[in-house]
Amino acid sequence: MNCGKHACCMEDDSGSNSREILFMQPVFKQSVWGGSRLSEEWGYETPSSHTGECWAVSAHPHGDCIVDGGLFNKKHLSELWKNAPELFGNAHGDRFPLLVKIIDAESDLSIQVHPDDKYAAENEDGSLGKTECWYVLDVSEGAELIIGHNAGSRAELADMIKNGQWEKLLRHVPVGKGDFIQINPGTVHAIKGGIEVLETQQNSDITYRVYDYGRLSDGAPRSLQLEKSLDVITVPAVNADEIVLRAEKIAKSSEKNKLNLLISCDYYRVWRLETDGYAELEQVYPFLIMSVIDGEGFINDISIKKGDHFILPNGFGNVRLKGRMKIIASSINEK
Numbered sequence: 001m002n003c004g005k006h007a008c009c010m011e012d013d014s015g016s017n018s019r020e021i022l023f024m025q026p027v028f029k030q031s032v033w034g035g036s037r038l039s040e041e042w043g044y045e046t047p048s049s050h051t052g053e054c055w056a057v058s059a060h061p062h063g064d065c066i067v068d069g070g071l072f073n074k075k076h077l078s079e080l081w082k083n084a085p086e087l088f089g090n091a092h093g094d095r096f097p098l099l100v101k102i103i104d105a106e107s108d109l110s111i112q113v114h115p116d117d118k119y120a121a122e123n124e125d126g127s128l129g130k131t132e133c134w135y136v137l138d139v140s141e142g143a144e145l146i147i148g149h150n151a152g153s154r155a156e157l158a159d160m161i162k163n164g165q166w167e168k169l170l171r172h173v174p175v176g177k178g179d180f181i182q183i184n185p186g187t188v189h190a191i192k193g194g195i196e197v198l199e200t201q202q203n204s205d206i207t208y209r210v211y212d213y214g215r216l217s218d219g220a221p222r223s224l225q226l227e228k229s230l231d232v233i234t235v236p237a238v239n240a241d242e243i244v245l246r247a248e249k250i251a252k253s254s255e256k257n258k259l260n261l262l263i264s265c266d267y268y269r270v271w272r273l274e275t276d277g278y279a280e281l282e283q284v285y286p287f288l289i290m291s292v293i294d295g296e297g298f299i300n301d302i303s304i305k306k307g308d309h310f311i312l313p314n315g316f317g318n319v320r321l322k323g324r325m326k327i328i329a330s331s332i333n334e335k
């Protein structure tokens with residue numbers, strides 16, 4: 001049997017890889033702030049020139065990816081999580097725990113904050129909270145993120161929001177290509193225009209909008225969730241230096257052809273891997289998600305390139321990567 005596109009069904013000559021690579025077919029989301037880079041620079045077939053998000057590895061009901069080729073061709077990731085739990089090391093949880101997406105912001109996203117698991121379970125119908133992190137893929141000159149705020153107390157925060165003192169309240173943080181940022185629940189944040197990131201997050205889309213620059217969408221302002229935002233925003237905010245890992249620092253502490261850990265938190269571990277010729281590693285995690293963000297090459301003799309996203313299932317074993325590629329990988333953090 002051969003799936004055609006990826007030849008993932010080819011027998012492995014080493015005989016050690018009994019499981020197939022699960023290539024994902026992304027789901028695209030259009031938005032007012034989205035751009036055209038997902039089609040122009042990534043080669044995806046996007047629905048419009050305002051495509052803001054590529055949900056690359058997702059089992060969320062609002063964007064459930066299907067497998068592209070192989071034994072599980074056309075199966076939804078959510079189905080596999082339910083019906084073939086051995087692919088994911090029988091990891092616990094009632095839903096696939098992670099969501100990986102590319103976000104292309106042509107203009108500013110709204111200022112927002114996410115709840116943690118406890119608050120979301122109590123107030124959002126049993127949903128998960130949202131911890132997320134961003135690997136910055138590209139920026140236009142002078143690009144900034146909003147991370148955190150300057151209020152000293154909850155009362156001051158409420159006051160500044162009520163009086164619309166956004167310039168005073170919000171922290172603008174300049175960012176560059178290759179920076180990495182962890183956004184814990186309670187952190188006020190926004191991606192601004194000109195920035196493209198690869199986001200790894202908990203499988204949730206619970207977002208509270210704090211401020212939308214007074215913009216109109218279809219003639220009306222988008223709704224804000226101020227009360228819930230005030231409940232969950234962390235005061236005082238964590239220093240941006242503590243959550244932004246700069247590209248230079250990552251480069252200094254990284255080794256080529258190895259998984260280099262960017263973050264380990266309760267929900268996920270994320271690594272950066274830069275292959276230069278040849279890399280070999282063992283898939284020892286419950287499952288390992290990989291997104292090729294630059295270059296092209298081969299994984300165990302199957303050709304891969306920028307824009308491919310796939311999951312190496314549990315027990316995959318030996319992984320051989322050839323070529324010059326940059327890859328962001330992630331898995332859950334087993335407790």
Ligand code: ZN
Binds near residue numbers: 112114132183189
């Ligand atoms: Zn967010």
